[in-house]
Amino acid sequence: MKNVNLLILDDKEENIISLSALLADVHHINIISSTDPNEALKICWKNDIAIALVDVQMPDINGFEFVSLLKSNPKTNHIMAIMVTAISKEERYFLKGLESGAIDYLYKPLNPEITVAKVTSFVNQIHIQEEIKQKNIALEESRKQLLAAKEDAEEARKSKEIFLANMSHEIRTPINGIIGIIHMLRNSELNVEQKDWIQRLDIASNSLLLIINDILDISKIDSGMMKVENESFSLRQKLEDIRKIFKVKALDKQLDFEMEIDPRLPEYVKSDPLRIQQIVNNFISNSLKFTETGTIRLKAEVLNQSNTESTIKLTVTDTGIGVKADAIDKIFLAFEQADDGITKKFGGTGLGLAIVKRLADLLNGTVSAESIYGDGSAFSFQATFEHAEHFPNEDKMDKKVFSKLEKFEDLSILIAEDNDLNSFMLAHMLESWGCKVDNVKNGRQAVEKVNQYDYDLIMMDTHMPIMSGFEAIKEIKKNSNMQKTFIPIITISASVLEHEQAAAYEAGADSVIGKPFDPLDLHQKISNLISKKRVQYD
Template sequence: MKKINLLILDDKEENIISLEALLGDIENINIISTTDPNEALKLCWKNDIYIALVDVQMPDINGFEFVSLLKANPKTSHIIAIMVTAISKEDKYLIKGLQSGAVDYLYKPLNPEITIAKVNAFVKQVIIQEEIIQKNAELEQSKLALIASNKEAEHARKSKEIFLANMSHEIRTPINGIMGIMHMLKNSPLNSEQMDWVKRLDTASNSLLMIINDILDISKIDSGMMKIEYESFNLRDLIEETTNIFRIKAENKNLLLDVIIGDNLPQIVRFDALRLQQILTNFISNALKFTQEGKIEFYIDKLSQKENVNRIQFAVKDTGIGIKPESVDKIFQEFEQGDDRITKKFGGTGLGLAIVKKLAKLLNGEVLAESNFGEGSTFSFIVDIESETENTLDRKKENLQFTELQKLNNLKILVAEDNDLNSFMLAHMLRTWECEVNIVKNGRLALDALEVDRYNLVLMDTHMPVMSGFEAITEIRNSLDPQLSNMPIITISASVMEHEQKAAFEVGADDVIGKPFHPIELYNKIVKACKIQIINS
């Protein structure tokens, strides 16, 4: 540690020599002395003086005046001043010294023990103060570094979010067109071979969409943006729907996909259907990926019940390659596989089970993995799910083809979409429902079209050149023509980011549909936005 500079000011040289000898053994001090008060002031200004022992009775400038000058100067006001005096110990002198800025007195003749003890105490005080100053400086540097680090992290987070949003938009837009064309092909006359091609293309598109969703979901969960949304649904229907997604793939691999449902399983439940299906989909998809022969068994059973809360286990057991014991925990980490060679042989992002683990935590459930290497694995999800006492669900129509839906009676629809494949697919679906369709490629052209003709509905893509969908909707809602300003508008967005969907409603959209969408989902939103009465058969 650096030494503490201590100044001795006394007009008599012998007093200085005596004090220097007395204080010479004190550690961590460097003594500077002078008999001239003016010289002492210069020394205080030029040197880093911490403590000053000042004689009271001096010619020209006395000790009280000297200390007052020290305290008046910001550069020297920090110096600890101790008066050294041979004059009376009367209170008036003590008060005068303290008023000038001194903190203590030493009386001549000096008591060596008291003098050394007082100086030692003030030296320690200075050392502590310096350490505090140093620590504060270090803390300030750490604070600045932390602020800078947080700014960098926030910038990285925003950059990541922007990248993911752009990636989602750029990939979802063509996928929406591909999946839309597949729906059209399924409703057209195809021979068995062609239908098989379409089904394979459908499976590939869903696999690609699952990868995109996995990447976005990891980002949402890590940033705390993932929301759990509870709804009432038929649990058995969800299990059947989830299993049917993989039946063709199982058949193509000559694998038996067996579903075993417990007799006491509740039928109507309240839970997050989307996230439950996401977990089950990952389990079954992994089982199919890593199983070459044998079978896959999907068990669903109620373990216990307390009032209307059911503890349910969803388990998928396969006869696949299995996992080495030391790798079981590793498979739940992001971008990890049980073995590096697995990625080369079987593919995959290594995100599926990481998402399952995080989703299970958000749903207050747990994920278990059991495996015998070379023999197979069992993945389980155990969670509490509320059962509904009354079935208030509408009858499902998921098996209904979009071409079989009730016609929309020449509804006039303006489609603003810059992607040719998507606009082609949209126009085909709408015309199937006997809608009159006009297509434009940006928001500005949409506004021009609305000035020329009247429409019952606008389907508005959010991201378009020249003028975006949000800008066009804002102008429509600000129109002085009430028929135009109240026009039903549904935005079509390739982004699944909540803030963008929220922004659509804020600018005035009546509804939002995300790419890729199912034709029936689009149909239902059109019916709702246009307040069309549907006659149920």
């Protein structure tokens, strides 16, 4: 603990010696003394004096005047002044001392115990004040560091978001072209061997897309960019749809696929059906991958229930290879698998269960795993769902190959797309629907084409050189020809970021479709926009 400088000012040397001896046992003080008030003032200015014991009766400058001088100077007004006096204890003297700035009195002859106790008390008070001051400095420094860390984190988040958007666009754009060409080949005349090739290519491209989606999903979650959509849906129907998909895949591996639904399961609940399906799909996909013989079972049970909500546990069990006891804790970590041998034999990125864990957190739920090595595993997701009375009915698209879809009548479409493969694939698809198609490679060319020709619809890629899709849309919406400003525009975005898709609507787009897109979805969007346009003109 730092020593406190204490000044003794008395015009008589013997009083200074006596008081110094009395205070010798007080810890953490450094005594400085003077018999001259002017010299004492200089000492206070040059040294960090914290306490001053000041004799009242002195020639030239008395104690009251000395303390007043201390308090009038910013360099010395912090000093705790204690008056030491042998004059009367009358109230008027006491008040005069306080008015000058003193904080206490010591009366001669000095009582040793009282004197030591008072000085010790003031020394402790100064140490406490210094400690508070240092803590305030430390707190302020911590606040500055936290602000700096927050700014760094925000900058890192923005950088990660930009990287995620760019990576999404750069990867999804060529995959969109590949999947589009597969659609085109499937609709062409093929022999049996070629159909088999296309089927294998389709499986490979979808596997690649799943891996990319996993990487993008986990990046979105870690960046805080993934949001859950709370909506009403039939959990029972969702599980039934999942069963239909995976029952076929289980049969391909000669596995039994069973489903057990608790009769108390509410008909409709509120949550994010896409994320629920993603969780269950990951569980079942894992079971399919690591199970060679036996059974995979999907079970939905109600653990607790009230009039307004139910706690539901969704469990997938299998008779697969199981997980070693010492590996259970790490399987929900990103890029981790139970052991290296599994990665070599079965492949995989180790992202599936990591995404499940993060999705469960977003849904305010929990995940767990139980396993007997060599005898199978059980993976569970548990959450509390609010009951819903109904869910909106959605029109289901007719699952036809795209070339068999209804053709459009005399439809002229402009495609603005800088990727040749995507442009070729999209043009072929639209032409198979009876559309007349023009192609441009950037937003500036799109604006020029719109100025020269009349179009019924524009397909606009968002990321293009020279002028982006957003900029082109804004230019088209400012066209002096009012009819051209109402041309329906569908933006084609490879971004997984919600704000970028929202920006398309803000720029003036009428609809957004992602890469890679489903031809059936695109056909329906075009149909809806053209129908809406015709109603407006009628």
